[in-house]
Amino acid sequence: MKLFQVRGGIHPDYRKEGTSEKPIVSMPLPTALYIPLQQHIGAPAEALVAEGALVKKGQMIARSQGAVSAPQHAATSGRISAIAQIPAPHPSGLSQLTIILEPDGKDEWVELPPPIADPFTVDAHTIHLRVAESGIVGMGGAAFPSAVKLTLGTQKKLDTLLLNGAECEPYLTCDDRLMREYADEVIDGARIMAHALGAPRVLIAIEQNKPDAIAIMTKAAASIAAVEVVSVPVQYPMGSERHLVQAVTGRETPARKLTADLGVVVHNVATARAVHHAVRFGRPLISRIVTVSGGAIRDPNNVEAAIGTKVSDLVEFCGGFSVRPERLVNGGPMMGQPLPSLDVPVVKGMSGILGLTADEINDSPTNPCIRCGTCVTICPCGLSPVDMSSFIRKDNLESAAKLGVMDCVSCGSCSWVCPSHIPLVHYFNYAKGMLNDLDREKRKNDRVKTLVEAHMIRIEKAAEAKKAALAAKKSATAASPAATEPHPASPAPTAEEKVNA
Amino acid sequence: MTLATTSGPFTHKANSVQKVMTTVLLALLPATAFDIYLFGWPALFLFIVTIASCVAVEAVCVSYADRPAKVSLSDNSAVLTGWLMAASLPPWSPWWIGLLGAIFAIALAKHAFGGLGQNVFNPAMVGRTVLLVSFPVIMTSWVLPHPLFSAGAPSFADAIAITFGGHMPDTVSAASALGYVKTELSRGIPVTQSMAQVAQVPDLMDMALGYRAGSMGETSAILILFGGLFLLYKRIISWHIPVGVMATLFLMGTIFHLVDPARFTTGQFHLMSGATFLGAFFIATDYVTSPVSKTGQLIFAAGVGLLAWLIRTFAGYPEGMAFAVLLMNGLTPIIDQYTRPRVFGRSRTGEPLPLTKEKP
Known part of the structure; x- marks a missing residue:
């Protein structure tokens, strides 16, 4: 398939070999599950159970509230021991309302919604409802409620569902393993989503550094005319939605528009598998695959863990730390969030837990900018980080906005490459936050x-x-x-x- | 374990300012070592004095600004400035030329503007230019090659007298090729004739190898090219500036030589003489004072090439590389402003792209 050039990008040390050949292992249930009411973008779910309630596996324990939201389900059967404020897997370390479930060891399923026997004959709405009630959110990390994204087909004319299996973040191999071990489930889920979207074509984009996944997925898709596997160049941030659409279709999404405006909707491969489970078996999203890796982890692995498992238990399952980690990261090292502690639960959008050593982070004190211009050359968004950061340093946010700081996707390429180790993304995130606040304030005043x-x-x-x-x-x-x-x-x-x- | 809240990424390329500067120094080494060999002990003394002065002035300036001197000195930027300035000096100049140049380069051109990364003009070229306009005789006193340990080369004691005693032997001076052609032209002798004087002007091959009179680090085009290719290979620089400078200079030289061979020297001559190679690979490519975008770098490079040719051809000075670089340094901010890349999803004017499914 003809591919298109994407501007800029970097080639970080991928360090995927630590887990890429490790098959997915299921983690035994811990002694308690901590299920936050908010694991997605949008409104938090509303608890449906009270302290002391007995629940079964797959039972909805919190329902979605509002147009953009998602419900939560019990990952096993047991007793609700409390609904309490528990630290969330968020850099702030702030607490949020969380349902605490003590497993009873029986792992008894609730009566699930009936499987949709032939999803290609039902109308799109039926699939939207099933995906919505199954609590599925974008599993690539953004955690946007998938059902909402699946309704885009009712508003816009779509021609392509682009399945994102690029996995361009270093260390992460959960999508790689998922595609290698559950190729048929991923492809079936993708076809169901394409049907719900009204998109006639499914493209599955995988970076070339995953040859096994490409081979297995291509084989699994060989008999289906509408599904094609596309191997895309290894070029971070290939997995960025807009850049992937450009690489595969040549279409450049205009600023402040969605890829759907150009006829393409992007979903992650793990989301597709979750949709397959929801539609074919009525099973809600109650577990996910997490890559636990980094130089400080004794036994890096790809772990299928119940949603609500404490990250500390997950790390313990992977042998704990061999050395003291310099930094704990939720997600990949490029765009992931720093974790305040291990005392937080696994949530639906958590693709990786990394325990990184100082050598791996390889940061050093900030030096003055020497204007080498590498950040301008590699910026996949065509921005000039060198100029934006110098404006932001002087708190001249207006000038930074004029240069397009709001178009920055925070991919981190500039910070990664900077010889002066200037925390450019940190500046841009600060500016974006301040500008959003100013904008809100201005609109309110107006x-x-x-x-x-x-x-x-x-x-x-x-x-x-x-x-x-x-x-x-x-x-x-x-x-x-x-x-x-x-x-x-x-x-x-x-x-x-x-x-x- | 670091718990402070900060944005990613949590992995970084193994790269630092120090590494960049040190790589450039390494790239300069062959050409400079050859010229120090070629011009003997006085060249080595001046080289050491210039770099030591730059480091000392840097230390004073940084301490005065209440910044840790150790950090600033460890990035090797002052060493590089000193090295580049030394490379542009006549090799038998007295010691105070190096010291004075260091003060102008580091204190005036660099720290008065705010230190590393803040200067508008290339410090080494400011140093050299101030020296050239202040001490035109010393700064154009070229010597013929006197390779170390060869017959007629100054001994260690002679060298001390030359560098530190101000005893420049006047029998050894020679004109640079550019200077010779210019002087002859001013006497009404056409370029065709003066260039034919192979006895006075070394042939192009000698010029490429570097066996000729010239500044301390610029005579050997081949060794500088070797260093430049090393920088390209290491991705410290890209091809845009060196190719842009040399192509423009070559093109201007060739076109005008074809028009009037008696008045204008050839493109090859422009390429091989003076500071062309050093300027194109090491001076014009200075990160701080050149544009950040590739388009900007091409415009900048074309400007340097054009100005260098204009100055060499029409102005009072035989060599124009330093002036050309400084003039274009002054234009860098404005070039940067007009050559920013197009933002993803937006037109050149910054408006969101129109909604079409076709490739823009």
Whole structure:
């Protein structure tokens, strides 16, 4: 298949060999599962169970709230011991409401929704509902509710479902193993998703550094005309949605648009497998494959763990630490989040847990920028990190915004390559946060301003009306003192004005 | 374990400012070592004095700015500046030329602008240029090659007298090829004739190998090319600036030579003489003072080549590389501003791309 050039990019040390040849192992259930109500982008789920409740495996224990949300399910049967604030796998280390489940050891399934025998004959809505009630979210890391993304086909004309098996992050091999071990499930899930999206074609993009996955997936897809496996060049960040779409289709997604506007929807391979389970067997998303790796991990592995397993148990399962890790990372080393501690649960979007040594991180104190320009050359978004960072250092966010800091995808290529070890992504994330805040503030102020103006106009109009009425009354009184007129009431304050007040 | 909240990435390329600078020094070594051999002890003394002065001035400036001197000195940027300036000096210049140059280069051109990465103009070239306009005689006193340990080469004691005693023997001076052609031209002798004087002007092969009069690090085009290719291989520099500078210079030389051979020297002559190779591979490619984007670098390089040719051909100075680089340094910020890459998903003007399914 003809591929298209993607700008920039880097070739980091991939270090996948630590786990790429290790088959997926299932981790035994721990003594307690901690299932956060929010494991996705959007509104947190609402707990359906109370402390002390007995639940079964696969039972929905929290339902989705609002348009963008996802429910949570029990990964095994047992007793709800508490619903409490537990530290979330988030850099802040802040706590969030979490359901704590004590397994009873029986691992008894709840009565699951019936399998959809022939998903290609049912309408798209049935699949959306099934995916939504199964709690499936994007498993590549973004954790956007998949059902919402599957409804894009109802709004836009789609021609391609692009399945993302690029796995361009160093260390991570969970998608590689998944494709090698469950190729048929992934492809079936992808076809179901394509059907739900109304997309006639499925492309599965895999980076060339995964030859086994490419071979196995190609073989599994050989008999299906609508599915094609595409091997894409090893070039970080190939797995970035917009860049992958460009590499495979040549279409460049305009700023502030979605790839769906160009007819392409991208889903991760693990999401496809989850959809397969949900549709074919009625099974909700209650476990995921996590790559546990890094120089500090004694026995790196690809572990299938129940959602809610404590990361400390996961690391213990992989032999614990052989040396003290310098940094714990949730996800890949390029775009992953720093983990505040091991005392957090495995969530649906967690693709890797890395215990990295100082040598692997290879960071050093920041030096002055020597304007080598490498960041400009390698930026996959065509930005000028060198200029943006110098503006942001002076807190000149407006100029940084003009240079396109909001178009930065935080892929980390510039920080990785910088000879002066300037934390460029940190600057850009700061600027993006501040600019978002400023934007929100501005919109709020604008809204208040229009409301105040409208309010003033109404008061003026009312005053004028009153005056006119008074004048009319006076003249009427002069003409006939007996005449009475209803007093013109000033209009009742609208809801908006009340809010404003 | 680091718990401080910070953004990724949590892995970095094995790269540092120090590594970059040291690689450039390594690339300079063959050409400079050859010239030190060629011009003997005085060249070595001046080389050491210049670099030591640069490091000392850097230390003073950094301490004055209350920054840790050890960190700044360990990046080797002052050594590189000193080395490049020494490479552009006549090899038998007195010691104070190196010291004065170091003060202008490091204190004035670099630290007055804010230190490493902040300077607009190439420090080594500022140093050299200030010296050239202030001490034109010394700065154009070229000597013919006197290889170390050869007959007629200054002894260690002679060298001390030359570098530190100011005893420049006037019998050994020679014109550089560029200077000779220019002087002859001003006397009404056409280029065709002066270039034919092989007795005075070394032939192009000698010039390429470096067996000729010239600055301390610039005579051997081949060894500089070797170092430049090493930098390209190490990806410290890209082809854009060296190729841009040399192509423009060669093109200008060739075209005008074809038009009027009596007035204009050939493209090859421009390439092989003076500081062309050193300038193209090591001076114009200075990160801090050249544009960051590849398009910008090509424009910058064409400007350097064009200005160098103009100055060599029409201005009062026989060599124009340093001036050309400095002039284009001044334009770097504006070149940068107009040559930023197109942002993904946006047009050149910054508007989001129109929604089409076709390739833009």
